[in-house]
Amino acid sequence: MAERSFKAEVEKLRTPAGEEFRGEGILGVTKALLQSGVSYVAGYQGAPISHLMDVLADANDILEELGVHFESSASEATAAATLAASVNYPLRGAVTFKATVGTNVASDALANLASGGVTGGALIIVGEDYGEGSSIMQERSHAFAMKSQIWLLDPRPNLASIVHAVEKSFELSEASNTPVMLQMRIRACHVHGRFIAKANVRPAFTLKDAIENPVRDVSRIVLPPASFVHEEEKIQRRWPAAIDFIKREKLNEFFGNAEGEVGIVTQGGMYNTLMRALELLGLADIHGNTDVPVYVMNVAYPLVDDEVRGFCENKRAVLMIEEGQPEFVEQSVNMILRQADLDARVHGKDLLPRAGEYTPVALMKGLLKFFEQYWPDWSGRKGLPQGVLAAIAPQRPVPVPVNAQHAVTTEPPTGTSITQTAVAEPKEPLPAPELHPRPPSFCTGCPERPIFTAMKLVERELGPHHVSCDIGCHLFSILPPFNIGATTMGYGLGWAGAAAFNTGETQKRTISMMGDGGFWHNGLTSGVGNAVFNKSNNVLVIVDNGYSAATGGQDILSSRAPNRIRATNNPIETAVRGVGVKWVKTLTRTYDVAKMRDTLREALTTPQTGPKVIIAQSECMLNRQRRVKPLVRKLASEGKRVVRERFGVDADTCTGDHSCIRLSGCPSLTVADNPDPMRREPIAAVLNSCVGCGLCGEVSHAAVLCPSFYRAEVVTNPTRWDRLSARLANALIGWLQRRVASREIRYV
Numbered sequence: 001m002a003e004r005s006f007k008a009e010v011e012k013l014r015t016p017a018g019e020e021f022r023g024e025g026i027l028g029v030t031k032a033l034l035q036s037g038v039s040y041v042a043g044y045q046g047a048p049i050s051h052l053m054d055v056l057a058d059a060n061d062i063l064e065e066l067g068v069h070f071e072s073s074a075s076e077a078t079a080a081a082t083l084a085a086s087v088n089y090p091l092r093g094a095v096t097f098k099a100t101v102g103t104n105v106a107s108d109a110l111a112n113l114a115s116g117g118v119t120g121g122a123l124i125i126v127g128e129d130y131g132e133g134s135s136i137m138q139e140r141s142h143a144f145a146m147k148s149q150i151w152l153l154d155p156r157p158n159l160a161s162i163v164h165a166v167e168k169s170f171e172l173s174e175a176s177n178t179p180v181m182l183q184m185r186i187r188a189c190h191v192h193g194r195f196i197a198k199a200n201v202r203p204a205f206t207l208k209d210a211i212e213n214p215v216r217d218v219s220r221i222v223l224p225p226a227s228f229v230h231e232e233e234k235i236q237r238r239w240p241a242a243i244d245f246i247k248r249e250k251l252n253e254f255f256g257n258a259e260g261e262v263g264i265v266t267q268g269g270m271y272n273t274l275m276r277a278l279e280l281l282g283l284a285d286i287h288g289n290t291d292v293p294v295y296v297m298n299v300a301y302p303l304v305d306d307e308v309r310g311f312c313e314n315k316r317a318v319l320m321i322e323e324g325q326p327e328f329v330e331q332s333v334n335m336i337l338r339q340a341d342l343d344a345r346v347h348g349k350d351l352l353p354r355a356g357e358y359t360p361v362a363l364m365k366g367l368l369k370f371f372e373q374y375w376p377d378w379s380g381r382k383g384l385p386q387g388v389l390a391a392i393a394p395q396r397p398v399p400v401p402v403n404a405q406h407a408v409t410t411e412p413p414t415g416t417s418i419t420q421t422a423v424a425e426p427k428e429p430l431p432a433p434e435l436h437p438r439p440p441s442f443c444t445g446c447p448e449r450p451i452f453t454a455m456k457l458v459e460r461e462l463g464p465h466h467v468s469c470d471i472g473c474h475l476f477s478i479l480p481p482f483n484i485g486a487t488t489m490g491y492g493l494g495w496a497g498a499a500a501f502n503t504g505e506t507q508k509r510t511i512s513m514m515g516d517g518g519f520w521h522n523g524l525t526s527g528v529g530n531a532v533f534n535k536s537n538n539v540l541v542i543v544d545n546g547y548s549a550a551t552g553g554q555d556i557l558s559s560r561a562p563n564r565i566r567a568t569n570n571p572i573e574t575a576v577r578g579v580g581v582k583w584v585k586t587l588t589r590t591y592d593v594a595k596m597r598d599t600l601r602e603a604l605t606t607p608q609t610g611p612k613v614i615i616a617q618s619e620c621m622l623n624r625q626r627r628v629k630p631l632v633r634k635l636a637s638e639g640k641r642v643v644r645e646r647f648g649v650d651a652d653t654c655t656g657d658h659s660c661i662r663l664s665g666c667p668s669l670t671v672a673d674n675p676d677p678m679r680r681e682p683i684a685a686v687l688n689s690c691v692g693c694g695l696c697g698e699v700s701h702a703a704v705l706c707p708s709f710y711r712a713e714v715v716t717n718p719t720r721w722d723r724l725s726a727r728l729a730n731a732l733i734g735w736l737q738r739r740v741a742s743r744e745i746r747y748v
Contacts, residue, residue: 004051004552010059017199021159025191028159029125029184030055032166033094034066037201039120042071042082043096044105044521045551049127050189052096054552060565066202072554072566075521076102080109083179086120087113087220089210092170092203099126099183100139101491105522107144113179114148115230116220117238120205121170122179124150127189128269130324131357138355140324145181145301149234151242152301154183156253156271159193165298168249176242178234183300185269239302246299252307255294262374263293263311265333266321270358271296274321277363280388281371300329308336312344317374319366320348323358345374361391368392441476444667445625445691447590447618448474448543452482453663453699454596455511462604465511466501470494470523472515472550473620474543481665485513492518495527495540502536509604509612510538516572517548520556524575531611532580539603539612543590544572549620576613583612590618591695593702621691642716645692649684653708656681660709664699684708 006027013031015021021031029052033041041063045053056063056070063070073079079095086093097106103126113122126141145152151172155165162184169180219226246252256263266274274294278284283292295311295318297303312318312333320330330348337344352358352366371378381389442449451474459465469475469485470493478485489497494514501510514523519542527540547559555561557575559568573586583606585599596616603612636642651674661669661684672685686696697709715722 004054006051006055006058010055010062013059013062013200015197017197019197020194021197022194023159023192024189025157025159025162025184025193026050026052026055026189028163028193028195029166029189030059031197031200032163034062034068034200035163035198036121036167036170037092037203038068038094038170039091039203039205039207040069040071040082040085040093041095042073042093043079043125044073044076044098044102045548045554049098049129049186050096050125050184051552052125052127052189053554057554066200067206068203069207076106077109080106080113080124083109083113083118083122083124085207085210086118086122087116088215088217089120090174090205091120091207091210092123093120094123094125096125096127098136099128099141100144101129101136102126103141103144105491107148110144110150110179111148112222114150114234115222115227117177117230117233118173118179119177121173123166123169123173124179124181126181126183128183128185130185138324141181141183142300142324142328146328149178149239151176151178151180151299152183153180153251153298154267154269154300155188155298156268156296157185157188157191158272159191160195161268161298162188163195165251168251171249172242172245172251175245176238178238178242183269187272188269191272242302243304246302246304247306251299252304253296253298254311255288255290255296257291258293258311259314260291260293261314261316262371263295263315263318264321265295265297265308265311265318265329267300267323267329268296268298270321270323273358273360273363277360277367280360280364280391281367281384297329303329303332303336305336308333309340309342312337313340313342315344317345317347317370319351319370320346321352321358321363321366322348325349325355327354364388364392441479441665441667442473443622444689445621445693445695446473447545447616447621447693448477449664449666450590450593450596450695450698451541451543451616452477452484453695454593454600454702455484456482456663457593457597457703458600458604461601465509465604466498468494468498468510468512470497470512470514470518472513472518472543474513474515477513481662492521492523493526494518495523495531495536495538498538499530499534499536501538502534504537511600511604512538512540514540514542515548515550516542516544516546516558517550517556519572520558524579528576528581528611528613529579535609536611537609539600539614541600541614541616542572542576544615544617545620545623546617547620547623549623553620553623553626572615576615581611581613583608583610584615585613586615586617588617590616591693591698593695593698597702621693625691636716639717641719641722644714644716645694646686646690646712646714647692647694647696648686648710648712650708650710651675651683653706654683655706655708656683657706658684659703659705660684660696660700663703663705664695666695669696
């Protein structure tokens, strides 16, 4: 079950020609694919930057009606290689994955695809995971487009522009026999808007036609000497064909007053942010109307030299807005102008941040510097709203006045017309308040948490071990309270990251982590197979959630849930043994901390040589709650009996040393005031967010802590027997409490 369902929204994909389509950006992309006569779509779900794979999965019935084949790929490399169907046949195909890690994985296939070229339109839709909210290293897809000469589109973030870009991408690909990459930032994927729909189109040439009428063209295969010819063809024929198409179809756009002395060149994906910044500076309205000349590069690569020269030839200076680094576009614009001997100055990273996300505030600061230098007639900062001034003001510590007499008025700096109020420093500056960081952590009840609790318990006995991490939720173990993990190299590369630590000079072993998603992505070969082949004596823990939890809950080969269009229930243990691992243990309940600890200890100390694999199974609690909570609410609303388990802490038993919190780190575990007036230490307490996984009690038992945890059942719509049992239990407990109280020694 994916974390987000589009079952209701995908019905909009049936919108007929001429009617208005309203919805989310990624639905617009899907509609554009269907309007373009796509024959096949595939991809790897990766992180849910775009949710396009979830949309396609929910729209599979509509795809089948149109004869479109949809496939969930094993990895990004698999997805990219799927586009080989468009090399020899006039088949339009699209694949999707997350950039840039997905592009990294797919780069070999993409390079081969771009070298030989395509006959049908081939489109790669990448979810550009860049910015402060990103979950990966900060890189750009632009470098991959340049490296392999894949044309890169970066459309303005509105549905009409996005749909137009998808449709024209297929035409551009076919006109230049080159794959096209469509860059979709997360905000563009989820922006809401509207456009006039066209009819969905069945592919004119089908997969059946291709299978029954095979075509073979040796010149399209990347094999010397053809590979050298491909390089020449890219430059001499494909590039000019792409430039002609971009100019003819006017894929790039011009806004504002073309005669202005200064101008702005921007990536298409930055257009909305630019317009917001200009609006806040009083240079544009909410509809995007502006007098500032703006050249919008909806095609980020290749650049159209004629358009760049034409825009800049009567300008004193232009500001290049290019998010991320290096400044590929800025360098190219500079080269185009210098070769044409044009005098326009090009500014970019000298006035804007060299790296990082370009927010409206970041753009406003750069625009102010640019306009104040090259547009003397502009009134500058004068008259800007106080909120804008506060946002663009330099960020420096503001001392706190001791009393009102410390406020003094100063003269404004040269070149400004704003009256500023400075505050004199107090004699003893107050310390800045300490802001506690809030790093990501395991969810409440996460089945991966007890695995690392068990590791900490083993660490007490055997000492610390080198732990190689992997991409996935288990990577949160590197943070407190576990502080486990040394490196992470990529999705499914957990065991490969410890491959060098393979020597007979020590009996100590390393531990590697891998999730079920990463295992099927490439961990089976790059990790497990590699360890078998090289006779590793180390340990791998595979976290089997039942689906690819880190990417949004999509099904994978080992998922236990039945899937109508996929083959599931293929055990990881069978695959591991199939490549030669002899020592394999499967634990079907990770919350059994004692068993998890004992299994880890055995793997780390057994005299048996060879790789050792522990498969730790429990369903992702987040997805479980997402599935179970609606059912519980439904049953309760119907008056049916519902039982929910909760855990609590006995205040009289809790010692207040909080070892239980340090060993589990559960967000539901906190501290509370001690009700005993003779004890000052706060006791542990369980919040109402508890999901009843039982880990706190398991930890206390396995680590031999105080037995302060108790389990309770919260019953909704109790039966008569429930009520009677509760009354009897309360009566018995009350009698025992009174009996104990009667024996207490009281001092008067």
